[in-house]
Amino acid sequence: MTDGRNDLEIGYNVPAAIGDRVEDIQTPALIVDLAAFERNVERMRGYVESMNVRLRAHAKTHKSADIARYQMAKGGACGVCCQKVSEAEALVRGGISDVLVSNEVTGPLKIKRLARLAKDARIIVCVDDAANIAALSAAAQDAGSTIEVLVEIDCGARRCGVQPGGPVLGLARVAAAAPNLVFSGLQAYHGTAQHIVDPAERSAEIALAVDMTRDTVQLLKQHGLDCAIVGGAGTGSFDMEGSSGVYNELQCGSYVFMDAHYGRVRGDNGVVGGFEHALFVLTSIMSKTEATRAVCDAGHKAVAVDSGPPVVFGRPGITYLVANDEHGKIDDPGNLLAINDLLWLVPGHCDPTSNLHDWFVGIRNGKVETLWPVTARGKLY
Amino acid sequence: MTDGRNDLEIGYNVPAAIGDRVEDIQTPALIVDLAAFERNVERMRGYVESMNVRLRAHAKTHKSADIARYQMAKGGACGVCCQKVSEAEALVRGGISDVLVSNEVTGPLKIKRLARLAKDARIIVCVDDAANIAALSAAAQDAGSTIEVLVEIDCGARRCGVQPGGPVLGLARVAAAAPNLVFSGLQAYHGTAQHIVDPAERSAEIALAVDMTRDTVQLLKQHGLDCAIVGGAGTGSFDMEGSSGVYNELQCGSYVFMDAHYGRVRGDNGVVGGFEHALFVLTSIMSKTEATRAVCDAGHKAVAVDSGPPVVFGRPGITYLVANDEHGKIDDPGNLLAINDLLWLVPGHCDPTSNLHDWFVGIRNGKVETLWPVTARGKLY
Numbered sequence: 001m002t003d004g005r006n007d008l009e010i011g012y013n014v015p016a017a018i019g020d021r022v023e024d025i026q027t028p029a030l031i032v033d034l035a036a037f038e039r040n041v042e043r044m045r046g047y048v049e050s051m052n053v054r055l056r057a058h059a060k061t062h063k064s065a066d067i068a069r070y071q072m073a074k075g076g077a078c079g080v081c082c083q084k085v086s087e088a089e090a091l092v093r094g095g096i097s098d099v100l101v102s103n104e105v106t107g108p109l110k111i112k113r114l115a116r117l118a119k120d121a122r123i124i125v126c127v128d129d130a131a132n133i134a135a136l137s138a139a140a141q142d143a144g145s146t147i148e149v150l151v152e153i154d155c156g157a158r159r160c161g162v163q164p165g166g167p168v169l170g171l172a173r174v175a176a177a178a179p180n181l182v183f184s185g186l187q188a189y190h191g192t193a194q195h196i197v198d199p200a201e202r203s204a205e206i207a208l209a210v211d212m213t214r215d216t217v218q219l220l221k222q223h224g225l226d227c228a229i230v231g232g233a234g235t236g237s238f239d240m241e242g243s244s245g246v247y248n249e250l251q252c253g254s255y256v257f258m259d260a261h262y263g264r265v266r267g268d269n270g271v272v273g274g275f276e277h278a279l280f281v282l283t284s285i286m287s288k289t290e291a292t293r294a295v296c297d298a299g300h301k302a303v304a305v306d307s308g309p310p311v312v313f314g315r316p317g318i319t320y321l322v323a324n325d326e327h328g329k330i331d332d333p334g335n336l337l338a339i340n341d342l343l344w345l346v347p348g349h350c351d352p353t354s355n356l357h358d359w360f361v362g363i364r365n366g367k368v369e370t371l372w373p374v375t376a377r378g379k380l381y
Numbered sequence: 382m383t384d385g386r387n388d389l390e391i392g393y394n395v396p397a398a399i400g401d402r403v404e405d406i407q408t409p410a411l412i413v414d415l416a417a418f419e420r421n422v423e424r425m426r427g428y429v430e431s432m433n434v435r436l437r438a439h440a441k442t443h444k445s446a447d448i449a450r451y452q453m454a455k456g457g458a459c460g461v462c463c464q465k466v467s468e469a470e471a472l473v474r475g476g477i478s479d480v481l482v483s484n485e486v487t488g489p490l491k492i493k494r495l496a497r498l499a500k501d502a503r504i505i506v507c508v509d510d511a512a513n514i515a516a517l518s519a520a521a522q523d524a525g526s527t528i529e530v531l532v533e534i535d536c537g538a539r540r541c542g543v544q545p546g547g548p549v550l551g552l553a554r555v556a557a558a559a560p561n562l563v564f565s566g567l568q569a570y571h572g573t574a575q576h577i578v579d580p581a582e583r584s585a586e587i588a589l590a591v592d593m594t595r596d597t598v599q600l601l602k603q604h605g606l607d608c609a610i611v612g613g614a615g616t617g618s619f620d621m622e623g624s625s626g627v628y629n630e631l632q633c634g635s636y637v638f639m640d641a642h643y644g645r646v647r648g649d650n651g652v653v654g655g656f657e658h659a660l661f662v663l664t665s666i667m668s669k670t671e672a673t674r675a676v677c678d679a680g681h682k683a684v685a686v687d688s689g690p691p692v693v694f695g696r697p698g699i700t701y702l703v704a705n706d707e708h709g710k711i712d713d714p715g716n717l718l719a720i721n722d723l724l725w726l727v728p729g730h731c732d733p734t735s736n737l738h739d740w741f742v743g744i745r746n747g748k749v750e751t752l753w754p755v756t757a758r759g760k761l762y
Contacts, residue, residue, distance in 0.1 A: 011490055011762040012470050026490060026762040060706060083707040089393050103707065106667045106720050109392055109407060128670050129720055159708055160668040160676050191705065286487045287541035289509050295541050300687050301736050302761050306704070323687070324572065325441060325732050326464040326484065327540055339487050339510055351706050355682050356736070358759050377759075378739050380683050381392040381407040 016361050020368040023342065027284040028298035030357040031344075032372075034364045036278035037256060038074075043274055044255045045076035051242040054078045056100055056231065058253025061351050063087065063376035064360060065094020067256065072096070079122070081251050085110045086379035092121045094375050100124040100231070102187060102251060104152070104160055106132050110381065111139045118145035124229070126152040126187045128162050130174050133181065140180035148184040149175045150229060153216060155209035157191045164212035165219055172225050185227030186220075188213040189251060194236030197264060206240045214246045235262050235275070259350040261307040280313060281345040281353065282361075283328065285337050294330040294337040299323045303345055304352035310345035320345060397742050401749040404723065408665040409679035411738040412725070413753075415745045417659035418637060419455075424655055425636050426457035432623035435459045437481055437612065439634025442732050444468060444757035445741060446475020448637065453477070460503070462632050466491045467760035473502045475756050481505040481612070483568060483632060485533070485541055487513055491762065492520045499526035505610070507533040507568045509543050511555050514562065521561035529565040530556045531610060534597060536590035538572045545593035546600060553606050566608035567601075569594040570632060575617030578645060587621045595627045616643050616656070640731040642688040661694060662726040662734065663742075664709065666718050675711040675718040680704045684726055685733035691726035701726060 010017055015029035025031070048055040057077040059068050068091055071077040079098030082088050088099045098121065105114050105125050117123055118140065127133050127149050140147045151171045154161035162168055168186065176183040193205035209232070217227050233241035235254040241247040254262050257279035283298035300323040303310045312318045312330070319331040320343075328345075330337065337343075347353040354360075355377055362370030391398055396410035406412070429436040438458040440449050449472055452458040460479030463469050469480045479502065486495050486506050498504055499521065508514050508530045521528045532552045535542035543549055549567065557564040574586035590613070598608050614622035616635040622628040635643050638660035664679035681704040684691045693699045693711075700712040701724075709726075711718065718724075728734040735741075736758055743751030 011494055012467050012760070015762055024490070026488065028761050086393050104667045107407065107665055109405070113392055128668055132720065154670065158671075158674065159705070159710060160670070162670050284488055286485045287509055289535065289541070289543050290539075293539065298761075300685075301733055304681075305687060306681050324540070329540060339513065352682055356759065357761070378737065379393075380409050380679075380738070381396055 014359055014371060016368045016371065018368055018371060022282070022363060022366050025282055025361055025368065027282050027342070028302035029282045029361050030354065030359065031280040031282045032360045032362045033278045033280065034362045034369060036276040040256050040258065040275050040278055041071060041075035044252060045074070047239070048076055048242065048250060053242045053247060054249045056081050056249050056251050057256070058102070058234070058251050059087065059091060059376070061253035061257060062354050062360070063090070063374050063379070064372050065091055065096060065375040066372040068094070068096050071256070078249070081253070082376070084379055084381060085114050085117070086381045087376040088117055088123065089113065090376035090379050092117055096121065098122040100150070102126055102189065102231070104128055104132065108135070111135050112143070115139035115143035115145050115147060118147045119143060122148070124148040124150060124184060126150050126160070127171060127175060128152045128160055130171060133171065133174050133178055137178035137181050146180050146182060148182045150185050150187040150231060151175065152187040153213060155188045155190050155212055155232070156193060156205055157189070159191065161187070164216045168216050169219055169223060172220055173223070176225060183225060185229035185231065186213060186216065187231050188247070189232040189234070190237070191234070194234040195261070202237060203240060206237045210241065210244045210246050217246060254350055257350040259307070260311040260346045260348050263346070277313065277346045279347060279350050279353070281310060281347060283343050283345055285330070285339055285341045285343070288337060288339050291335045292331065292333050294332045296328040296330055296343055297326070298328050298345060299326040301325050302356060303347050304349045304356065306352060307349035310347050313344040313346050315343065318343070395740055395752060397749045397752065399749055399752060403663070403744060403747050406663055406742055406749065408663050408723070409683035410663045410742050411735065411740065412661040412663045413741045413743045414659045414661065415743045415750060417657040421637050421639065421656050421659055422452060422456035425633065426455070428620070429457055429623065429631060434623045434628060435630045437462050437630050437632055438637070439483070439615070439632050440468065440472060440757070442634035442638060443735050443741070444755050444760070445753050446472055446477060446756040447753040449475070449477050452637070459630070462634070463757070465760055465762060466494050466498070467762045468757040469498055469504065470494065471757035471760050473498055477502065479503040481531070483507055483570065483612070485509055485513065489516070492516050496520035496524035496526050496528060499528045500524060503529070505529040505531060505565060507531050507541070508552060508556060509533045509541050511552060514552065514555050514559055518559035518562045527561050527563060529563045531566050531568040531612060532556065533568040534594060536569045536571050536593055537574060537586060538570070540572065542568070545597045549597050550600055550604060553601055554604070557606060564606060566610035566612065567594060567597065568612055569628070570613040570615070571618070572615070575615040576642070583618060584621060587618045591622065591625045591627050598627060635731055638731040640688070641692040641727045641729045644727070658694065658727045660728060660731050660734070662691060662728060664724050664726055666711070666720050666722045666724070669718060669720050672716045673712065673714050675713045677709040677711055677724055678707070679709050679726060680707040682706055683737060684728050685730045685737065687733060688730035691728050694725040694727050696724065699724070
């Protein structure tokens with residue numbers, strides 16, 4: 001480690017200092033391979049340009065104002081999505097001027113905060129309930145702001161959203177008539193289809209979503225309601241929505257980091273992709289008391305396991321078996337590992353992994369180049 | 382909500398203000414039922430007194446200096462455990478004077494920090510490797526401090542630790558001879574046995590751990606090495622270790638909150654227990670577009686699901702089905718729920734759930750009485 005710096009705060013408040021070598025980073029730490037990240041951002045810019053659609057990058061993946069600004073400056077993003085009012089607040093405070101809360105916001109204080117935020121930035125929110133639309137309108141009137149709304153369609157995930165066709169039309173009319181709200185279109189995100197590994201099944205599900213969305217857009221048009229935004233799609237399926245002629249704004253997030261789960265989903269169809277793993281949890285071996293077993297210092301408080309355990313990168317034969325709170329059990333059949341050896345873990349799921357850490361450590365050529373705070377980490381409200 | 386306060390920072394930086402009613406807390410929020418928490422602390426104090434053993438409460442459950450101080454002041458705890466150097470730093474800075482890092486610490490800077498911390502508090506750490514003992518000794522000499530060490534036994538969990546008997550004796554001798562280290566005894570925690578639901582199987586596993594620990598203590602004694610601390614046990618089995626005559630320091634953590642998983646483990650044997658659920662994630666319904674389905678605003682970024690989904694408290698028939706990142710799908714067969722209704726979720730696993738939040742909201746009689754920061758949240762290094 002570098003002499004002269006305040007080593008004792010490294011590890012307590014931050015995992016590294018700018019200029020540190022990789023081997024001096026305190027583990028477990030969240031690492032961005034900056035070159036791979038930049039290539040992913042550029043690659044997605046190419047896709048959306050070639051499909052002639054907008055990209056509204058989903059910031060739930062990284063919760064970072066720094067990364068969001070980069071996506072807008074260099075990656076062709078027109079704005080960002082997030083899921084919570086407090087995330088939107090953090091992003092606007094971090095310089096983002098165009099934010100879709102791709103989710104319903106229903107609590108009275110949350111609505112009040114959203115309406116206040118709409119004085120400082122373009123704010124769009126999803127709705128699936130008429131009383132909620134009225135509450136948003138009242139708060140925007142009180143704040144003297146304008147909120148754009150997208151009516152959310154349940155296009156197969158059976159989570160939020162109303163049924164396509166008539167129910168969407170009904171809410172769109174309410175929104176269009178509400179003071180201080182602008183009806184801006186549809187939210188048609190099929191969250192579960194993203195994650196179907198079989199390409200044919202995934203295609204069939206997305207095709208259904210595209211069809212119901214197309215029909216609903218046409219129905220609204222027949223009633224004089226234009227959809228400036230037809231939004232949805234994620235890294236698992238964006239090429240389908242993007243080339244559908246129906247969607248005009250894609251909400252991909254994971255492409256910047258490409259987690260192990262999406263790697264499995266996208267690895268088998270070859271249609272588009274080429275995204276690289278750019279996010280890692282760097283972990284150290286901390287115990288090695290049996291020949292074929294090692295223990296690392298990254299458990300599920302450091303790497304999310306909701307989509308399966310992390311994959312050990314670049315070390316064939318070495319497997320992350322199971323996560324405890326603060327430990328990972330590593331299978332080491334060749335007895336290759338020793339205490340303080342480093343492993344690079346590709347998270348099963350990037351989004352909740354980012355949310356466990358305070359800092360992204362950006363590295364290039366084996367050195368720490370950036371420290372980006374996870375701006376909206378823990379912003380749940 | 383209370384008039385006059387700065388509402389707009391509530392929800393961004395904190396989920397509530399002191400004096401708020403429960404229905405004004407921003408969701409999803411981490412709630413401590415203070416009366417239940419206090420009863421749990423008192424109940425455990427009674428158990429350890431009756432068994433004539435010490436309690437070294439495990440702070441990994443709550444990562445809170447406020448709760449740790451309460452456990453020491455009112456709950457009979459002689460000190461606390463934690464798992465990481467940065468947790469220990471946070472706890473010492475929060476007024477805790479006696480900390481066991483119940484884990485191996487192997488990185489050079491981590492060892493340096495630990496040795497520095499030992500100038501400000503009693504610091505104990507686990508070891509399972511001779512080179513690590515030498516590194517700890519060197520760092521303590523450099524810092525001019527003394528670190529106590531426990532040799533960790535692998536008593537069945539096959540994680541960290543060496544085999545009982547000879548291997549423990551070997552390391553104990555190394556530690557006893559190392560400058561600025563004190564050999565203080567054994568760490569004999571059987572993490573996996575804690576979670577065996579069948580009481581007979583759990584008892585059998587713990588009995589094996591007790592036997593190997595007893596034999597090892599005797600072996601060390603024959604070689605002139607006394608164990609001031611024979612530590613281990615958790616909420617799933619503490620009565621067995623505590624009454625064994627072998628263990629003298631119990632490391633229970635979850636008893637303060639009692640999660641749904643431990644509720645299942647302890648619910649069936651009736652030997653001891655009586656701990657109440659004291660930790661909840663308060664969540665709001667945010668979408669209700671089908672009769673028998675609702676969506677709440679607590680997904681797995683708000684409630685850990687590594688030990689199963691949360692249990693809806695006090696609402697028979699209503700079930701938390703599955704967690705997405707920011708949503709929970711709720712089965713509502715009776716069509717009882719409406720937007721903004723509150724649900725109290727008992728986390729499947731308290732420890733990683735605490736780690737997702739910045740604040741514990743302590744409530745009593747339906748009002749917010751305390752806001753405790755999750756002092757060591759995200760302290761991974």
